[in-house]
Every structure is written in structure tokens, then in C-alpha cells.
Amino acid sequence: MKGIGVQTKNVVDDKCPTEGFAMLKRAGFSCADFSLNSYLLNTNIYRSELNEFFSRSIHELTQFFAPHKKAAQEAGITVNQMHMPYPIYVPTGDRELNDYLWNEVAPKSVELCAFFGCPHLVVHGFKLARFLGSEEAEWERTQAFLDSVAPRAKELGVVLCIENLYGGIGGHIVGGPCCDAKKAAERIDRMNEKYHAEVLGFCFDTGHANLVGLDFERFLSTLGDRLKVLHIHDNDGISDLHQIPFTFAKTRENKSSTDWDGFLRGLKGIGFDGVLSFETAPVLTAFPEELKMEALGLIDKIGEYFAGELGR
Amino acid sequence: MxxxxxxxxxxxxxxxxxxxxxxxxxxxxxxxxxxxxxxxxxxxxxxxxxxxxxxxxxxxxxxxxxxxxxxxxxxxxxxxxxxxxxxxxxxxxxxxxxxxxxxxxxxxxxxxxxxxxxxxxxxxxxxxxxxxxxxxxxxxxxxxxxxxxxxxxxxxxxxxxxxxxxxxxxxxxxxxxxxxxxxxxxxxxxxxxxxxxxxxxxxxxxxxxxxxxxxxxxxxxxxxxxxxxxxxxxxxxxxxxxxxxxxxxxxxxxxxxxxxxxxxxxxxxxxxxxxxxxxxxxxxxxxxxxxxxxxxxxxxxEIEKTMEKYSSIVLFGAGNMCRNYMKCYGEAHPPLFTCDNNRSLWGSRFCGLEVKPPESLLDLQEDCAVVICNIYYREIEKQLRDMGIKNPIEFFNDEYMPDFYFDRLEDR
Structure with a gap:
């Protein structure tokens, strides 16, 4: 196992990144998932409310993030994965919005990922099946987007990682892009063959998988070594809550209603040796500020427990 | 089925x-x-x-x-x-x-x-x-x-x-x-x-x-x-x-x-x-x-079966539902024209169809079906029957189309 990580969101602050990365280190983490997506929020993108953050030049952006990079290095934290802002395409948005997302936000995210020396950039596939009529047509659009950033990602040694997502129907969460492991595996292989390099991999999101009843072990077994990074978090099977694993039960026996054993069996089965990375930023706003360290410490401890189980 | x-x-x-x-x-x-x-x-x-x-x-x-x-x-x-x-x-x-x-x-x-x-x-x-x-x-x-x-x-x-x-x-x-x-x-x-x-x-x-x-x-x-x-x-x-x-x-x-x-x-x-x-x-x-x-x-x-029943059809409505019909079924089942109660649209073209007044339906051949592309189905059906139209009338619905436009037209 290469380490245990968590999102930088709600921990690392732009005003004093040193403090945040040091906090992660004190809590026990060795890695971080840099939340680039928090610089352009999805809620704002859907409302076409863009900020100017990604309008800056690459030079300006790298200058902006230089203190973050330095702070991570000083704290001994490896930025092993990063999240590109999402969505990168809004079907009901105007051309200006989508051009900005495709031509400014996406390529600059790749550059910033490389600037941090981070090997994995998580990207969201497009949610267009309803409009286009099929998941295949939806993937074609996602692939066109990936093709627009893949050559530069290849040059910079960044692996783009597609993630299992969900959609909503009357408040009921249903499977979305990349929820079919077989198709994802085929598409990743096809893309990597095309570029003669590993430009595409997978990010398995436990919370999203739990919401749509995926069989963790089976899904991971199908992905095999295409699995590059993780978003580990828990929920009640109903809403995307991004909470600490083992916190939800549904029966009088009070056993976890998320199949963590299946998750571990799946990882073990494919010999996963990446980072056990938690996507649990909302935990840190749910807990009182005074308990933030303890909350982070518990997340790290769960990571250690997972690592221990995987090492058995 | x-x-x-x-x-x-x-x-x-x-x-x-x-x-x-x-x-x-x-x-x-x-x-x-x-x-x-x-x-x-x-x-x-x-x-x-x-x-x-x-x-x-x-x-x-x-x-x-x-x-x-x-x-x-x-x-x-x-x-x-x-x-x-x-x-x-x-x-x-x-x-x-x-x-x-x-x-x-x-x-x-x-x-x-x-x-x-x-x-x-x-x-x-x-x-x-x-x-x-x-x-x-x-x-x-x-x-x-x-x-x-x-x-x-x-x-x-x-x-x-x-x-x-x-x-x-x-x-x-x-x-x-x-x-x-x-x-x-x-x-x-x-x-x-x-x-x-x-x-x-x-x-x-x-x-x-x-x-x-x-x-x-x-x-x-x-x-x-x-x-x-x-x-x-x-x-x-x-x-x-x-x-x-x-x-x-x-x-x-x-x-x-x-x-x-x-x-x-x-x-x-x-x-x-x-x-x-x-x-x-x-x-x-x-x-x-x-x-x-x-x-x-x-x-x-089986929505397409409804259209297949007729040798010719015309649409009623020149809005989003008509547009969706033309996108998904216009090629396989092309209508002769469409009509609309909005007189400002008469004589114009919409999605490749001429927009005519409802009265034009009185000249249809008797086996030509009128397909209502408007959610006020029953009200329009009554209007047509009251006008004396004897042709078959069918309802079309675009809630479950094979695909959709990304946008909707504003009120026409």
C-alpha cells in the first residue's frame, strides 16, 4: 500500500496551506487528494456562475499553487490524486460556458496536476444519456473530451481517471456514467491502446457504488489493474453523504449496511497497491471544529485498518 | 404485448x-x-x-x-x-x-x-x-x-x-x-x-x-x-x-x-x-x-405502431412536441403538414413542415390521421370534432422519446 490519503478540502486553506498539510500529517496521513474542484464549484457551474480562477495563465496558476506544493512537500504529504472541476460539459449551458470548461478549465487542470507531481487526475464523464438516448452515445461525448486532453496528459505523465457516477430521478439515485465495470475496462483498454500509453484509468468511488447497489468485489475484480485511485466514503444508500466508513446501519443487528468486506476482498483480489484515499470532506464540516483532528485521525485509523486487512 | x-x-x-x-x-x-x-x-x-x-x-x-x-x-x-x-x-x-x-x-x-x-x-x-x-x-x-x-x-x-x-x-x-x-x-x-x-x-x-x-x-x-x-x-x-x-x-x-x-x-x-x-x-x-x-x-x-397504422398523417401543434416528433419520427413517418391555433404561425414553416390553420384539416382525405402534438389533447380533440372533422385522431406524447434536444423552445 502506498499510503493513506484524504481530500484537502476543508483542511488546507489558501491563506496558510502549511497549517493544513501539517494537520494532515499529524492526523497520520501520508497522501492527499488535492481538491482542485473546490476552486470552481459544480453548483456554480450548473448555474453558469463562473469565477475567474481558471482564466489566469498557467504561470499565474502555478504561482498561486506554489505555496501549496511547498507546504505538502515540507509536511511529507504526497499529492497522489487530484480532482478536475466538474461537470466539464453542461448540456443546457451556452457555448461560452462549455468552451471555457473544455478549453480553459480542463487543460489547465492537467497542467496543474503535473505541476504538483501528481500522477492521477480524476475526471467526470458526461451525463447525457437522457438527451442522447443511450449510454453509448453519452460515452462518445466523454471520449471526445478525453481525447482533447489525453495527448497533453500523456506528455506530462498524468493518468486521467474516470469515476463511477450516478444520476437522479425524483430524488432517487440511479446508476450514471461508468457504472458498468466491463464497459469501463474495455474503454480504458481501447484508449490506452490508441495512445500507446496509460492515459486512462479508473477511480472507484465506494459511496457512489453503494448508492446504486453495485457489488464492490465484483466491480473491482472486473476492473483489475485499471483501478488507479479511490474515493472512499460511506452513506445510507440513499443520499451521497460522503461520511466515514462503518457509520451506517439499517437493521436491528446494527451491522454496517455498506459492504466493506466486499470492498477489501475486491482490492485484495486485484492486488491493489495504490493509496487508500478518503473523499470525506463533509465530515469535517459536520463535526465541531474542536473535533476536526480527532475526526481526521479516525479516518486515518480506518485507512490503517483497511491497509492491515489488505496486508494479511 | x-x-x-x-x-x-x-x-x-x-x-x-x-x-x-x-x-x-x-x-x-x-x-x-x-x-x-x-x-x-x-x-x-x-x-x-x-x-x-x-x-x-x-x-x-x-x-x-x-x-x-x-x-x-x-x-x-x-x-x-x-x-x-x-x-x-x-x-x-x-x-x-x-x-x-x-x-x-x-x-x-x-x-x-x-x-x-x-x-x-x-x-x-x-x-x-x-x-x-x-x-x-x-x-x-x-x-x-x-x-x-x-x-x-x-x-x-x-x-x-x-x-x-x-x-x-x-x-x-x-x-x-x-x-x-x-x-x-x-x-x-x-x-x-x-x-x-x-x-x-x-x-x-x-x-x-x-x-x-x-x-x-x-x-x-x-x-x-x-x-x-x-x-x-x-x-x-x-x-x-x-x-x-x-x-x-x-x-x-x-x-x-x-x-x-x-x-x-x-x-x-x-x-x-x-x-x-x-x-x-x-x-x-x-x-x-x-x-x-x-x-x-x-x-x-409501441408508440410507432400508432403511426404505422396510417398511410398519411398530419400533426396538430407547432411547438416543442412537434419538434420532438420530427426529431425522432419525422423521417420514418413524415407528416403532410402541421397546423396550429396560433394564427401568427400560419403560412410559416416549422421543422420542415408548413404550418396551416385548423380549418385546413377539413380538406384531408378521410383515412389521414390527425396526430395531436400538444398536451391539451382532449380540448383540441373536442375542438376538431366540433369543427366537423371526422378523420381518426391520435395523441402523440414526447415524455419518453428515444432522445431529446438539449433545449426547449420558449413559448411560441
């Missing part, structure tokens, strides 16, 4: 007359012979447990006397015959999703065999079996008996209970389910196995129903249509599990999938929980609505 009503929640097996009458009275022509009504999952789960209250003296527990399965439901079958209700599909008894029993496989085999014999006896050609084993030979073991009784075994997609959370189970992956059916038939040497897609189970697991139905193709002989909130097991009337005015079941995915599949099998409507919750006084009215619902779903799935 044949519409079948599931009797659970409607028919009392001990006094089946009224429930059967309500189903027939609503216009259903067929009923599912649900043999789990003779031996329920709860009866099976209670096996070996001490009862709080003794059972009435005349109670026959089929779980103890599997051969009695037909006997306990015979009255229901006879009443169905008397009401001319066909029984084309049956369902074998099954276990609870969260069963604690690991010792009932043998009993389930016996009950399934008994179910096959009952199918043979009543002339029912298909039996839905909920899988309990991941061993192909388990199901092949039923092939000879099924052949003797002229029954096709329909396996069903499963979800499994993981500490109270229902997640994807055996045969929930359509490509694997398709391989299973093909392999079973190959080994049986004939088409003895098929598939029944339970749309409610798909919904509970947040599955892509379009993909499911499309991948299953002609292996899919039946579909169970029921609504639920996507989290708890229930069988509700379609379009009744809603949140903020939106349905919680992916009806778009299901309809698209069944269209892609070219589905022409059995559509089993299961509204058992809604029916059981309704007062018996209201139940006959509920069943009439349920029948309309099933007819509506069938119409949506």
Missing part, C-alpha cells in the same frame, strides 16, 4: 370471487398465477420457529405439505376460468431477500417442481423462478419436467439484502444473465429457459433499465412492472412513488429499453402493495386505473 395482472393484494385466496371479479371488471384478460400466494416467503421464513398463536385448525401449511400447493389455490384458478381470465404465466414460491434459512433449497426444489406440474395442469406456459443457486445444473434439473408440462422457466434478476441494504444480486448483470439463459438452453437442447425482468428490482439497485432490457433481447419473455421508492421493497402502482412531482422510477429507461428490445412478451403489472393499502371499497376503481396505466405503458412502448 400481453398485459397480465398480478393478483397479490387484490385476491383473497380463501375467498377469491370478489378479487377475480374486480380484475376482470377492470378489463384485464389475464392473471399471473402467483403460487407464492399458496406458500408465501413469510410462511417459509417462519419454518422451525415457534408461533405466538396457534394456527386455525383447517390451515394447510404448504411448506409442510408441498403437494397441497395446487389445492390451496384451486378455488382462485376456477374463479379465473369462470371470469374468462387466462393464466399464461405463473410464479413459483420464493424465499425472503433477507432469509436466515440456509436449509430450504430442497423444499424450494420441491415447490418449484410442484409449480411446474401445476402449470402443466392449468395450461400455463411459463413459470417465473427466483434464483437461489448459482449452479447452472440446479436449473437444468427442472428442464425435463418443464418439457413434459410444456412450460418455459423464466429466471428473474435478483437483488440481495446486505444488512438491510438491497444491492445487485445474482443475474442482475444483463450480459451475464443473457449468457446464463443461452447456456441453459444450449444444454437443454431447446428454448426451455427465458428471462423475466423485474423492473422494481432494477430500480432498487439503481440499474440502467434501458441497457438491461436491450441486452436481454429476445430472451426476455416477461417484464414485471411495479413502482417503488428505489430503497424499500414494495410493489406500487406506476407513477405513484414520487418526489416533488417527479417519479422515482426510471420509466424513461424502461420504456426506451423495451422499445429497443422490440419487446412483445408479457407485461405483468404488480401493484400488490398499493392494492392492499386501498380500501376494498375503492379497489375496483383502483384496478380500472391500473388497467389504464398498463395500456398507457404498452402504448408508449
Amino acid at each position: 400481453e398485459i397480465i395482472c398480478s393478483p397479490k393484494g387484490i385476491i383473497d385466496r380463501k375467498r377469491p370471487g370478489q378479487g377475480v371479479m374486480d380484475i376482470a371488471g377492470a378489463g384485464f384478460g389475464s392473471i399471473l398465477l402467483d403460487l407464492s400466494m399458496g406458500c408465501s416467503e413469510y410462511e417459509l421464513e417462519a419454518m422451525g420457529k415457534k408461533r405466538a398463536k396457534p394456527l386455525p385448525r383447517d390451515t394447510i401449511l404448504v411448506s409442510k405439505h408441498p403437494k397441497e400447493l395446487y389445492h390451496v389455490l384451486e378455488g382462485m384458478v376456477e374463479k379465473c376460468r369462470a371470469q374468462n381470465l387466462d393464466v399464461p404465466v405463473a410464479r413459483a414460491p420464493f424465499l425472503c431477500r433477507d432469509t436466515k434459512h440456509q436449509d430450504l433449497d430442497e423444499l424450494i426444489v420441491t415447490l418449484t417442481e410442484e409449480s411446474i406440474k401445476i402449470c402443466g395442469r392449468v395450461g400455463c406456459g411459463a413459470l417465473i423462478v427466483r434464483p437461489i443457486s448459482e449452479d447452472l445444473n440446479f436449473y437444468l434439473g427442472f428442464a425435463d419436467l418443464a418439457r413434459e408440462n410444456h412450460v418455459m422457466i423464466l429466471l428473474e434478476n435478483e437483488c440481495r439484502d446486505f444488512n438491510g441494504h438491497l444491492i445487485r444480486g445474482f443475474l442482475s448483470d444483463p450480459s451475464e444473465a443473457a449468457e446464463w439463459v443461452d447456456e441453459l438452453n444450449r444444454k437443454a437442447g431447446e428454448e426451455r429457459f427465458g428471462f423475466c425482468m423485474d423492473a422494481g428490482t432494477c430500480s432498487l439497485c439503481g440499474q440502467d433499465m434501458q441497457q438491461f432490457a436491450a441486452v436481454m433481447g429476445s430472451r426476455m419473455k416477461a417484464v414485471i412492472v411495479r413502482d417503488c421508492d428505489g430503497h424499500s421493497e414494495s410493489s406500487m402502482l406506476p407513477f405513484t412513488s414520487v418526489y416533488r412531482g417527479q417519479p422515482q422510477t426510471d420509466w424513461l429507461g424502461l420504456i426506451r429499453g423495451l422499445r429497443e428490445n422490440g419487446f412483445d412478451g408479457r407485461m405483468i403489472l404488480d401493484i400488490s402493495d398499493t392494492a392492499a393499502a386501498f380500501s376494498p371499497i375503492l379497489r375496483s376503481g383502483l384496478l380500472k386505473l391500473a388497467k389504464s396505466m398498463a395500456d398507457y405503458l404498452k402504448w408508449q412502448i
Whole structure:
């Protein structure tokens, strides 16, 4: 196992990144998932409310993030994965919005990922099946987007990682892009063959998988070594809550209603040796500020427990 | 496509007359012979447990006397015959999703065999079996008996209970389910196995129903249509599990999938929980609505058949619905023109069609259909009839299109 990580969101602050990365280190983490997506929020993108953050030049952006990079290095934290802002395409948005997302936000995210020396950039596939009529047509659009950033990602040694997502129907969460492991595996292989390099991999999101009843072990077994990074978090099977694993039960026996054993069996089965990375930023706003360290410490401890189980 | 009503929640097996009458009275022509009504999952789960209250003296527990399965439901079958209700599909008894029993496989085999014999006896050609084993030979073991009784075994997609959370189970992956059916038939040497897609189970697991139905193709002989909130097991009337005015079941995915599949099998409507919750006084009215619902779903799935009936059509409406019609069906079924009540549009062109005043419909050849592309269907239909138009009038609906525009036109 290469380490245990968590999102930088709600921990690392732009005003004093040193403090945040040091906090992660004190809590026990060795890695971080840099939340680039928090610089352009999805809620704002859907409302076409863009900020100017990604309008800056690459030079300006790298200058902006230089203190973050330095702070991570000083704290001994490896930025092993990063999240590109999402969505990168809004079907009901105007051309200006989508051009900005495709031509400014996406390529600059790749550059910033490389600037941090981070090997994995998580990207969201497009949610267009309803409009286009099929998941295949939806993937074609996602692939066109990936093709627009893949050559530069290849040059910079960044692996783009597609993630299992969900959609909503009357408040009921249903499977979305990349929820079919077989198709994802085929598409990743096809893309990597095309570029003669590993430009595409997978990010398995436990919370999203739990919401749509995926069989963790089976899904991971199908992905095999295409699995590059993780978003580990828990929920009640109903809403995307991004909470600490083992916190939800549904029966009088009070056993976890998320199949963590299946998750571990799946990882073990494919010999996963990446980072056990938690996507649990909302935990840190749910807990009182005074308990933030303890909350982070518990997340790290769960990571250690997972690592221990995987090492058995 | 044949519409079948599931009797659970409607028919009392001990006094089946009224429930059967309500189903027939609503216009259903067929009923599912649900043999789990003779031996329920709860009866099976209670096996070996001490009862709080003794059972009435005349109670026959089929779980103890599997051969009695037909006997306990015979009255229901006879009443169905008397009401001319066909029984084309049956369902074998099954276990609870969260069963604690690991010792009932043998009993389930016996009950399934008994179910096959009952199918043979009543002339029912298909039996839905909920899988309990991941061993192909388990199901092949039923092939000879099924052949003797002229029954096709329909396996069903499963979800499994993981500490109270229902997640994807055996045969929930359509490509694997398709391989299973093909392999079973190959080994049986004939088409003895098929598939029944339970749309409610798909919904509970947040599955892509379009993909499911499309991948299953002609292996899919039946579909169970029921609504639920996507989290708890229930069988509700379609379009009744809603949140903020939106349905919680992916009806778009299901309809698209069944269209892609070219589905022409059995559509089993299961509204058992809604029916059981309704007062018996209201139940006959509920069943009439349920029948309309099933007819509506069938119409949506077969929407192109409506257009195929006519050698020529014209549209009424020059807005979003007309635009959607032209996007999805304009090439295969081109209208002569469209018309609209908005006089400012008359003489203009919309989506390649000339927009004419309603009066132009009076000049149509008598077999040309007027297809209303506007949600004020009944009001427009009345307008046209009041104008003296005698042509066939059809409604078009764009809620479940094969694809959609990214935008909607503003008010025209």
C-alpha cells in the first residue's frame, strides 16, 4: 500500500496551506487528494456562475499553487490524486460556458496536476444519456473530451481517471456514467491502446457504488489493474453523504449496511497497491471544529485498518 | 404485448370471487398465477420457529405439505376460468431477500417442481423462478419436467439484502444473465429457459433499465412492472412513488429499453402493495386505473405502431412536441403538414413542415390521421370534432422519446 490519503478540502486553506498539510500529517496521513474542484464549484457551474480562477495563465496558476506544493512537500504529504472541476460539459449551458470548461478549465487542470507531481487526475464523464438516448452515445461525448486532453496528459505523465457516477430521478439515485465495470475496462483498454500509453484509468468511488447497489468485489475484480485511485466514503444508500466508513446501519443487528468486506476482498483480489484515499470532506464540516483532528485521525485509523486487512 | 395482472393484494385466496371479479371488471384478460400466494416467503421464513398463536385448525401449511400447493389455490384458478381470465404465466414460491434459512433449497426444489406440474395442469406456459443457486445444473434439473408440462422457466434478476441494504444480486448483470439463459438452453437442447425482468428490482439497485432490457433481447419473455421508492421493497402502482412531482422510477429507461428490445412478451403489472393499502371499497376503481396505466405503458412502448397504422398523417401543434416528433419520427413517418391555433404561425414553416390553420384539416382525405402534438389533447380533440372533422385522431406524447434536444423552445 502506498499510503493513506484524504481530500484537502476543508483542511488546507489558501491563506496558510502549511497549517493544513501539517494537520494532515499529524492526523497520520501520508497522501492527499488535492481538491482542485473546490476552486470552481459544480453548483456554480450548473448555474453558469463562473469565477475567474481558471482564466489566469498557467504561470499565474502555478504561482498561486506554489505555496501549496511547498507546504505538502515540507509536511511529507504526497499529492497522489487530484480532482478536475466538474461537470466539464453542461448540456443546457451556452457555448461560452462549455468552451471555457473544455478549453480553459480542463487543460489547465492537467497542467496543474503535473505541476504538483501528481500522477492521477480524476475526471467526470458526461451525463447525457437522457438527451442522447443511450449510454453509448453519452460515452462518445466523454471520449471526445478525453481525447482533447489525453495527448497533453500523456506528455506530462498524468493518468486521467474516470469515476463511477450516478444520476437522479425524483430524488432517487440511479446508476450514471461508468457504472458498468466491463464497459469501463474495455474503454480504458481501447484508449490506452490508441495512445500507446496509460492515459486512462479508473477511480472507484465506494459511496457512489453503494448508492446504486453495485457489488464492490465484483466491480473491482472486473476492473483489475485499471483501478488507479479511490474515493472512499460511506452513506445510507440513499443520499451521497460522503461520511466515514462503518457509520451506517439499517437493521436491528446494527451491522454496517455498506459492504466493506466486499470492498477489501475486491482490492485484495486485484492486488491493489495504490493509496487508500478518503473523499470525506463533509465530515469535517459536520463535526465541531474542536473535533476536526480527532475526526481526521479516525479516518486515518480506518485507512490503517483497511491497509492491515489488505496486508494479511 | 400481453398485459397480465398480478393478483397479490387484490385476491383473497380463501375467498377469491370478489378479487377475480374486480380484475376482470377492470378489463384485464389475464392473471399471473402467483403460487407464492399458496406458500408465501413469510410462511417459509417462519419454518422451525415457534408461533405466538396457534394456527386455525383447517390451515394447510404448504411448506409442510408441498403437494397441497395446487389445492390451496384451486378455488382462485376456477374463479379465473369462470371470469374468462387466462393464466399464461405463473410464479413459483420464493424465499425472503433477507432469509436466515440456509436449509430450504430442497423444499424450494420441491415447490418449484410442484409449480411446474401445476402449470402443466392449468395450461400455463411459463413459470417465473427466483434464483437461489448459482449452479447452472440446479436449473437444468427442472428442464425435463418443464418439457413434459410444456412450460418455459423464466429466471428473474435478483437483488440481495446486505444488512438491510438491497444491492445487485445474482443475474442482475444483463450480459451475464443473457449468457446464463443461452447456456441453459444450449444444454437443454431447446428454448426451455427465458428471462423475466423485474423492473422494481432494477430500480432498487439503481440499474440502467434501458441497457438491461436491450441486452436481454429476445430472451426476455416477461417484464414485471411495479413502482417503488428505489430503497424499500414494495410493489406500487406506476407513477405513484414520487418526489416533488417527479417519479422515482426510471420509466424513461424502461420504456426506451423495451422499445429497443422490440419487446412483445408479457407485461405483468404488480401493484400488490398499493392494492392492499386501498380500501376494498375503492379497489375496483383502483384496478380500472391500473388497467389504464398498463395500456398507457404498452402504448408508449409501441408508440410507432400508432403511426404505422396510417398511410398519411398530419400533426396538430407547432411547438416543442412537434419538434420532438420530427426529431425522432419525422423521417420514418413524415407528416403532410402541421397546423396550429396560433394564427401568427400560419403560412410559416416549422421543422420542415408548413404550418396551416385548423380549418385546413377539413380538406384531408378521410383515412389521414390527425396526430395531436400538444398536451391539451382532449380540448383540441373536442375542438376538431366540433369543427366537423371526422378523420381518426391520435395523441402523440414526447415524455419518453428515444432522445431529446438539449433545449426547449420558449413559448411560441
